[in-house]
Amino acid sequence: MRLTEPVLTKRIPGCVPGISDGGTAARATVSFEQYKATGGYASLAKALDMEPAKVIEFVKEAVVRGRGGAGFPAGLKWSFLPQDDGAGHRYLCINCDEAEPGTFKDRLLCDFDPHLILEGIAIACHACKLDTAYFFIRGEYHHQAKVMEKAIQEAYAGGIFGKGGLMRRPGALSVDCFLHRSAGAYICGEETGLLEAIEGKRGWPRVKPPFPAVKGLFGRPTIINNVETLAAVVPIVEKGVAWWKGIGVESSLGGMPSYGTKLMGVSGHVNRPGVFEAPLGVKLSTLVNDYCGGMRKGKRFKGAIAGGVSMGVLGTDQFDAAMDFDIGRACNVLGLGTACPTIFDEDTDMVMVARNIARFFKNESCGQCTPCREGSGWIYKLLCRIEQGSATTADLDLLLELGMSMGLTPGTTICGLADGNNWAIRTIVGKFRGEFEKRVKPKFVPVHVSAH
Amino acid sequence: MSWKTKPSSTMQIPRRAEPYVSPAVAERWEREIVAKYHVRQGALMPILHEIQHEHRCIPYQAMVEVARFLGISPAEVLDCATFYEEFSLEPRGRCTIGICQSIACEACDHKPLLDHCRRTLGIEPGETTSDGAFTLLAMECLGSCDTAPVALFNETLHEKLDVPTVDRLIAQARQVPAGSHHH
Ligand SMILES: Cc1cc2nc3c(=O)[nH]c(=O)nc-3n(C[C@H](O)[C@H](O)[C@H](O)COP(=O)(O)O)c2cc1C
Numbered sequence: 304m305r306l307t308e309p310v311l312t313k314r315i316p317g318c319v320p321g322i323s324d325g326g327t328a329a330r331a332t333v334s335f336e337q338y339k340a341t342g343g344y345a346s347l348a349k350a351l352d353m354e355p356a357k358v359i360e361f362v363k364e365a366v367v368r369g370r371g372g373a374g375f376p377a378g379l380k381w382s383f384l385p386q387d388d389g390a391g392h393r394y395l396c397i398n399c400d401e402a403e404p405g406t407f408k409d410r411l412l413c414d415f416d417p418h419l420i421l422e423g424i425a426i427a428c429h430a431c432k433l434d435t436a437y438f439f440i441r442g443e444y445h446h447q448a449k450v451m452e453k454a455i456q457e458a459y460a461g462g463i464f465g466k467g468g469l470m471r472r473p474g475a476l477s478v479d480c481f482l483h484r485s486a487g488a489y490i491c492g493e494e495t496g497l498l499e500a501i502e503g504k505r506g507w508p509r510v511k512p513p514f515p516a517v518k519g520l521f522g523r524p525t526i527i528n529n530v531e532t533l534a535a536v537v538p539i540v541e542k543g544v545a546w547w548k549g550i551g552v553e554s555s556l557g558g559m560p561s562y563g564t565k566l567m568g569v570s571g572h573v574n575r576p577g578v579f580e581a582p583l584g585v586k587l588s589t590l591v592n593d594y595c596g597g598m599r600k601g602k603r604f605k606g607a608i609a610g611g612v613s614m615g616v617l618g619t620d621q622f623d624a625a626m627d628f629d630i631g632r633a634c635n636v637l638g639l640g641t642a643c644p645t646i647f648d649e650d651t652d653m654v655m656v657a658r659n660i661a662r663f664f665k666n667e668s669c670g671q672c673t674p675c676r677e678g679s680g681w682i683y684k685l686l687c688r689i690e691q692g693s694a695t696t697a698d699l700d701l702l703l704e705l706g707m708s709m710g711l712t713p714g715t716t717i718c719g720l721a722d723g724n725n726w727a728i729r730t731i732v733g734k735f736r737g738e739f740e741k742r743v744k745p746k747f748v749p750v751h752v753s754a755h
Numbered sequence: 756m757s758w759k760t761k762p763s764s765t766m767q768i769p770r771r772a773e774p775y776v777s778p779a780v781a782e783r784w785e786r787e788i789v790a791k792y793h794v795r796q797g798a799l800m801p802i803l804h805e806i807q808h809e810h811r812c813i814p815y816q817a818m819v820e821v822a823r824f825l826g827i828s829p830a831e832v833l834d835c836a837t838f839y840e841e842f843s844l845e846p847r848g849r850c851t852i853g854i855c856q857s858i859a860c861e862a863c864d865h866k867p868l869l870d871h872c873r874r875t876l877g878i879e880p881g882e883t884t885s886d887g888a889f890t891l892l893a894m895e896c897l898g899s900c901d902t903a904p905v906a907l908f909n910e911t912l913h914e915k916l917d918v919p920t921v922d923r924l925i926a927q928a929r930q931v932p933a934g935s936h937h938h
């Protein structure tokens with residue numbers, strides 16, 4: 304399964320091997336003029352000719368599942384907004400926090416085709432009748448923040464945003480778009496942590512309900528979408544629902560389908576790591592062997608992070624896993640996540656992988672919920688002990704027990720960060736148990752036998 | 756994430772005569788930053804970014820002045836300033852080296868880079884050299900895993916790093932004289 308033409312990466316060479324030349328073609332940021340000259344902002348014009356509710360219907364029909372990690376259908380999310388109550392602002396927050404380790408796909412769009420994102424933003428604002436968009440970008444993306452700021456200015460000057468904007472259509476909504484830089488906190492990728500950060504507070508996720516669609520930024524109705532989700536809306540409006548549904552796969556497990564193309568950033572022990580555009584459902588082995596030129600130094604595949612460390616790992620026997628939204632149930636991981644796999648070769652120490660991921664979650668827990676704050680610290684300590692060879696089998700059991708007791712699924716935390724921690728640790732220990740057992744000493748339990 | 760609190764409620768904060776939020780600064784912030792947010796406090800992060808960039812830390816006096824400017828309490832400013840890793844209450848070095856320690860970078864050998872910085876600069880991650888030239892940080896995923904191992908030198912990302920390159924970058928940063936600004 305291959306794309307016959309790039310979709311989201313239409314203007315970015317090298318993302319679909321065999322079509323546009325990988326690696327050699329030069330990439331450069333597409334300016335507003337170049338974007339328009341290559342058919343850009345035509346989808347916005349088309350959307351503006353449609354009633355807002357019709358656009359939502361359209362996106363609903365296409366089943367555009369969120370590209371930020373959870374796979375929630377965008378059209379459905381948009382339809383949760385209350386009808387325009389005329390009482391104040393309504394917001395769009397674009398999630399470009401991209402701090403999930405192993406993930407670097409949104410950066411590609413910011414770097415090279417920022418107007419594709421801005422066109423998606425404008426369409427979403429029209430569809431959902433939102434008047435202010437905040438482009439929330441992680442602090443470490445210094446260069447990307449500059450590129451996006453420049454593109455936003457171009458879009459104001461070009462009649463997309465601002466007074467008399469949205470292509471200067473009579474009757475069209477005037478939309479403002481502002482850049483908001485975060486400052487180094489993974490938790491602000493969680494949608495309500497993100498809202499707190501824009502409000503100028505520490506990024507503590509909020510208890511839901513109320514959901515942001517009803518009471519979001521500054522207490523007003525708010526939609527939060529990932530960068531790639533909004534970008535995907537642009538070609539769908541241009542080419543139609545049937546075309547979009549022709550790419551990707553139906554669910555083989557009776558669940559929601561996985562339509563469309565997806566940006567997949569592959570890192571780790573492969574010959575040509577990078578971001579590729581592929582149809583959902585592509586096999587991990589195809590990505591590695593075909594797109595990335597195989598495993599580095601001819602080594603064997605050992606395992607992979609499914610799509611950001613929160614999703615857990617795929618085992619050695621899951622090299623052929625289909626990269627679609629069924630992957631969670633099909634392969635016993637949390638989900639597709641960001642669809643950015645990190646590949647490990649046969650020499651990788653999986654205890655190191657677990658310890659590295661555990662440290663990440665310990666560092667990034669926002670500290671609001673005790674099971675997450677304390678549990679993440681303990682999990683890290685136990686894994687350090689196992690790595691150093693000073694742990695016992697009882698520690699391994701404690702590790703799994705701790706893992707299982709924290710998260711939204713056991714119902715002990717406010718947000719999903721703890722579930723990510725939980726799944727990462729449980730899947731690594733579960734799928735590579737032998738490696739962990741080799742590193743721990745048996746614990747002898749004294750048994751008292753009395754002789755009569 | 757960590758919590759820092761003001762050491763005590765009676766702590767004397769360092770003060771200087773010249774205000775951080777001068778009338779000219781206040782006027783510009785009003786126009787360029789506050790105007791983008793429908794609630795004034797929304798302007799806090801962009802303002803803290805500006806202060807951090809300018810002073811390489813968030814001085815206590817500046818927090819008090821910003822609080823007054825935004826009509827919020829100094830505690831709310833402290834709350835925000837201490838939550839985000841990019842903001843620092845202690846002055847950071849003229850060159851902040853942030854080595855990525857997340858999984859793709861560790862799998863692709865980030866350790867020699869970190870060890871080399873430790874040895875060359877004589878500091879541990881989180882520390883600043885006594886001459887104020889360098890701060891070393893071990894950071895989480897910088898979103899450039901395909902070119903691992905990577906590091907930020909101030910605002911510039913360096914990809915596919917090796918020890919000789921790190922060495923060269925450190926030497927270059929040493930050329931930047933004290934008191935000057937390097938991005
Ligand atoms: C701890 C945590 C971190 C997250 N980080 C991100 C992120 O960096 N980028 C992102 O788009 N979504 C992230 N999400 C998911 C968001 O909460 C939200 O579901 C998403 O932005 C919605 O957009 P989508 O429906 O278009 O995918 C994170 C979730 C959690 C629980």
Ligand code: SF4
Pocket residue numbers: 490507508667668669670671672673675676716717718719720721
């Ligand atoms: S689960 Fe963890 S990160 Fe999420 S709100 Fe609770 S303490 Fe914070």
Ligand code: FES
Pocket residue numbers: 404405406855856857858859860861895896897898899900903905
């Ligand atoms: S793990 Fe280092 S950049 Fe992502």
